[in-house]
Amino acid sequence: MSDGFIELRNIRKVFAGVVALDAMSLVIKPGEIHCLAGENGSGKSTVIKIMSGVYQPDGGEILIDGKPISAMSPIEAIAHGVQVIYQDFSLFGNLTVAENLAMNVHLGEKRRLMNWRRTRAIAREAVDRLGVELDLDAEVASLPTAGKQLVAIARALMSDARLIIMDEPTTALTRKEVETLFRIVRDIQARGIAILFVSHKMREMLEISERITVIRNGRKVAEGPTGDFDEALITRHMTGGDILNEPYAWIPPPGPPPVPRLEIRGLTVPGKCEDLSLAIRPGEIVGLSGLLGSGRTDLALALFGMVPRYEGEILIDGAPVRLRTTQEAIDAGIAYVPEDRLTEGLFLPQSIKRNMLATSYERLARRLVIDRSQAEEMTQGMVRAMQIATPTAEKPVMQLSGGNQQRVVLARWLLTDARVLILNGPTVGVDVGSKAEIHAKIRELAQHHGLAVLMISDDVLELVQNCNRLVLMHRGRFIEDLPAAAVTEETVSDRLKTFT
Amino acid sequence: MALLRRSETVIAGILLLAMVLIGTINPAFWQLDNLFSLMRSNVIIGIMAMGVLLVLISGGIDVSFPAFAVAAMYLTIKGMLALGYNGVVLPLLAATLMGLAFGAVNGFFVYKFRMIPLIVTLGTSAMVRGFLLGVVGTSMININKMPTALIDFGRTDVVSVTKADGTTYGLTAMVLIYLGLALAMHLVLRYTMIGRSAYALGGDPEAARRAGFDLRKTIFFIYCVAGALAGFAGLLHSGMIWLANPRDFVGLELDVIAAVVLGGASIFGGRGSVLGTMLGVFMLVMVKNSLIIMRVDTTWQLVVVGLIVIAATALSAWRDRRRAA
Ligand SMILES: Nc1ncnc2c1ncn2[C@@H]1O[C@H](COP(=O)(O)OP(=O)(O)OP(=O)(O)O)[C@@H](O)[C@H]1O
Numbered sequence: 081m082s083d084g085f086i087e088l089r090n091i092r093k094v095f096a097g098v099v100a101l102d103a104m105s106l107v108i109k110p111g112e113i114h115c116l117a118g119e120n121g122s123g124k125s126t127v128i129k130i131m132s133g134v135y136q137p138d139g140g141e142i143l144i145d146g147k148p149i150s151a152m153s154p155i156e157a158i159a160h161g162v163q164v165i166y167q168d169f170s171l172f173g174n175l176t177v178a179e180n181l182a183m184n185v186h187l188g189e190k191r192r193l194m195n196w197r198r199t200r201a202i203a204r205e206a207v208d209r210l211g212v213e214l215d216l217d218a219e220v221a222s223l224p225t226a227g228k229q230l231v232a233i234a235r236a237l238m239s240d241a242r243l244i245i246m247d248e249p250t251t252a253l254t255r256k257e258v259e260t261l262f263r264i265v266r267d268i269q270a271r272g273i274a275i276l277f278v279s280h281k282m283r284e285m286l287e288i289s290e291r292i293t294v295i296r297n298g299r300k301v302a303e304g305p306t307g308d309f310d311e312a313l314i315t316r317h318m319t320g321g322d323i324l325n326e327p328y329a330w331i332p333p334p335g336p337p338p339v340p341r342l343e344i345r346g347l348t349v350p351g352k353c354e355d356l357s358l359a360i361r362p363g364e365i366v367g368l369s370g371l372l373g374s375g376r377t378d379l380a381l382a383l384f385g386m387v388p389r390y391e392g393e394i395l396i397d398g399a400p401v402r403l404r405t406t407q408e409a410i411d412a413g414i415a416y417v418p419e420d421r422l423t424e425g426l427f428l429p430q431s432i433k434r435n436m437l438a439t440s441y442e443r444l445a446r447r448l449v450i451d452r453s454q455a456e457e458m459t460q461g462m463v464r465a466m467q468i469a470t471p472t473a474e475k476p477v478m479q480l481s482g483g484n485q486q487r488v489v490l491a492r493w494l495l496t497d498a499r500v501l502i503l504n505g506p507t508v509g510v511d512v513g514s515k516a517e518i519h520a521k522i523r524e525l526a527q528h529h530g531l532a533v534l535m536i537s538d539d540v541l542e543l544v545q546n547c548n549r550l551v552l553m554h555r556g557r558f559i560e561d562l563p564a565a566a567v568t569e570e571t572v573s574d575r576l577k578t579f580t
Numbered sequence: 581m582a583l584l585r586r587s588e589t590v591i592a593g594i595l596l597l598a599m600v601l602i603g604t605i606n607p608a609f610w611q612l613d614n615l616f617s618l619m620r621s622n623v624i625i626g627i628m629a630m631g632v633l634l635v636l637i638s639g640g641i642d643v644s645f646p647a648f649a650v651a652a653m654y655l656t657i658k659g660m661l662a663l664g665y666n667g668v669v670l671p672l673l674a675a676t677l678m679g680l681a682f683g684a685v686n687g688f689f690v691y692k693f694r695m696i697p698l699i700v701t702l703g704t705s706a707m708v709r710g711f712l713l714g715v716v717g718t719s720m721i722n723i724n725k726m727p728t729a730l731i732d733f734g735r736t737d738v739v740s741v742t743k744a745d746g747t748t749y750g751l752t753a754m755v756l757i758y759l760g761l762a763l764a765m766h767l768v769l770r771y772t773m774i775g776r777s778a779y780a781l782g783g784d785p786e787a788a789r790r791a792g793f794d795l796r797k798t799i800f801f802i803y804c805v806a807g808a809l810a811g812f813a814g815l816l817h818s819g820m821i822w823l824a825n826p827r828d829f830v831g832l833e834l835d836v837i838a839a840v841v842l843g844g845a846s847i848f849g850g851r852g853s854v855l856g857t858m859l860g861v862f863m864l865v866m867v868k869n870s871l872i873i874m875r876v877d878t879t880w881q882l883v884v885v886g887l888i889v890i891a892a893t894a895l896s897a898w899r900d901r902r903r904a905a
């Protein structure tokens with residue numbers, strides 16, 4: 081009855097007591113572009129690993145061309161034409177593009193000797209087949225992310241692939257690169273190869289896919305042609321409810337205006353930003369947007385003590401502070417959640433607890449020894465407050481899904497008793513449901529705990545919905561400071577487009 | 581243009597500059613007998629460096645090879661004396677195999693228990709040295725007891741020159757062995773899959789596993805070859821200096837690793853070449869040799885070698901970061 085190339089039936093997968101997949105079903109038809117949508121931790125990556133033979137299911141069936149496969153190993157998956165493009169691409173940065181492309185062919189033929197001329201020929205063919213420009217002699221480490229991705233795709237196409245799986249392929253790409261990628265994806269499809277796509281970006285899903293499967297808590301909850309879905313519907317299936325999007329309103333307290341939590345006067349970082357002045361009062365959430373290189377990250381870094389040679393004044397609660405090191409910034413009550421949580425924020429192999437307490441140890445160890453019970457209490461509280469899906473705080477952060485990892489970073493900074501919270505891309509790689517929860521948490525912190533929040537984001541909608549004020553930055557200067565109530569996503573996006 | 585970007589070209593340039601500099605301070609540097617003696621000093625460090633290069637490329641490190649070298653050398657010569665055997669080929673083979681066996685132990689622990697290579701090789705190094713001195717013996721075997729065949733082999737020259745005052749000097753034929761082994765290593769690294777697998781392992785172990793490399797084979801190969809080269813070099817060394825000292829080669833690991841890193845190999849794995857390593861070895865030997873000629877104290881020589889390791893590693897780390905950016 082199945083007309084699918086590959087089909088999962090009632091797949092179950094349990095990790096040490098955590099049910100990652102429970103009666104999960106999925107059908108991929110030959111030559112279709114299929115999107116898998118689901119919240120963080122819903123089991124998307126696990127589905128992919130089952131299909132590629134990395135994990136063995138604890139129950140259920142895998143069918144290829146309608147025939148059941150008893151136990152699928154990675155090699156068998158490849159033999160059946162299933163190719164995965166990993167988020168880290170699984171390339172050798174120290175080797176050339178040509179060698180990376182030809183490696184699997186050599187290994188498949190069990191060769192003992194390396195024939196460089198043949199390596200180039202194989203690579204040439206692979207690149208030509210993809211129809212892109214790639215310098216075969218370039219070292220892969222020297223390529224930009226989009227280039228690495230092309231190498232990975234070219235490699236996947238070499239073995240007679242029938243299905244190419246991409247796990248969040250667009251997170252690290254610019255809009256233009258995404259367009260190129262989509263063109264290539266459609267090209268691949270035209271050759272009869274199916275594509276399974278995982279993304280958190282609704283618009284991209286709706287734009288590229290033909291069919292969508294939505295998964296929640298390890299189960300399929302909806303499936304159908306893309307035309308039957310819209311953003312709201314996907315969201316409802318993913319979260320099991322609607323997400324309310326009320327704009328954030330900040331009402332100044334009666335009486336004289338309160339002293340700003342954070343005030344900067346004439347802040348200048350030579351060559352990066354110039355003469356910036358801004359005041360954020362307790363409870364305010366100020367959004368900051370601008371193109372890449374507008375100086376917005378430099379401002380954040382200066383506020384976090386990472387640019388010791390800034391000029392101008394920074395005041396916290398009216399008192400001038402001088403921020404030359406991150407420790408001074410933390411002591412002044414500033415918390416910074418960086419853009420790239422993986423390289424700047426988290427220690428992946430370490431436990432959730434350790435990651436959460438990373439900046440609090442000094443405070444916990446006032447009396448030379450660490451107060452263990454207090455540490456335990458703090459982490460437990462945070463795991464609950466941030467709704468991190470884990471049975472224990474001892475679990476390595478590596479084993480959490482992307483969205484839960486982001487919550488760990490946030491939790492760490494909330495534990496420092498910060499008064500000023502600077503968020504750089506707070507919800508990159510986070511699904512809609514968790515996004516809403518993280519936003520709610522940020523609002524609560526501002527509203528009930530009087531934090532001043534500076535939220536930097538590329539996602540204009542995120543800013544418009546969660547900030548009471550919006551500041552636009554261009555070439556190191558503040559161009560506009562608008563009340564959020566006066567703008568819409570469109571007007572801000574249009575304004576940003578005029579910055580070139 | 582591509583030539584300019586290669587690290588080998590840069591190293592060769594620095595080497596040339598250093599040679600000119602040293603030659604200006606001390607004109608005797610350019611005399612043929614000095615150059616011959618320099619090349620002679622390259623042989624043992626160079627052969628060992630080939631093994632260390634392989635290990636570094638794979639992302640590991642080896643500090644046990646001096647211990648393996650001295651153990652293979654001393655055991656072989658003790659054995660020759662006990663058996664009354666006087667030859668060259670078989671003993672060299674025996675020393676090589678002994679080194680290989682020691683190396684296999686490193687490989688076993690690194691692969692099987694996924695232990696950090698530094699800890700494994702520190703451990704095997706201490707064990708082998710301790711065993712040698714504690715069980716086999718502590719006494720030196722000097723020229724009057726050394727097997728004559730080894731000594732004769734070690735003093736073979738390719739060319740010899742007679743000076744005006746009647747004394748002769750020559751270029752040792754051991755240089756040819758070094759060059760031969762270096763060429764072999766170059767061919768292995770560049771033109772065999774096992775060589776490429778060392779680069780792949782050093783570049784990204786997880787990706788190498790996913791690609792389907794047999795990492796057990798690769799790791800054993802790497803540590804066995806490093807051990808074998810050390811064993812071979814150990815015995816060759818005793819033939820060249822006519823002495824078998826069970827306390828030899830102490831601290832040599834630093835010199836060799838310094839030379840390899842100086843030659844452009846990355847301490848983080850994945851990068852390095854035979855040509856670069858040969859240049860690095862030459863540079864290190866030359867610098868040490870000049871320090872000796874300038875009568876710099878051995879303790880200060882140590883400081884210089886330490887500085888070289890740190891400077892070369894810092895440079896290569898900076899280079900790798902820039903490439904990744
Ligand atoms: N190796 C593992 N060991 C233990 N638990 C795991 C492991 N891998 C995944 N899990 C758990 O299984 C669940 C599903 O995780 P999965 O990575 O598939 O989610 P995801 O849908 O890809 O999420 P995200 O969008 O955040 O990437 C999560 O609760 C996760 O913590």
Ligand SMILES: [Mg+2]
Pocket residue numbers: 124125481482
């Ligand atoms: Mg995932």
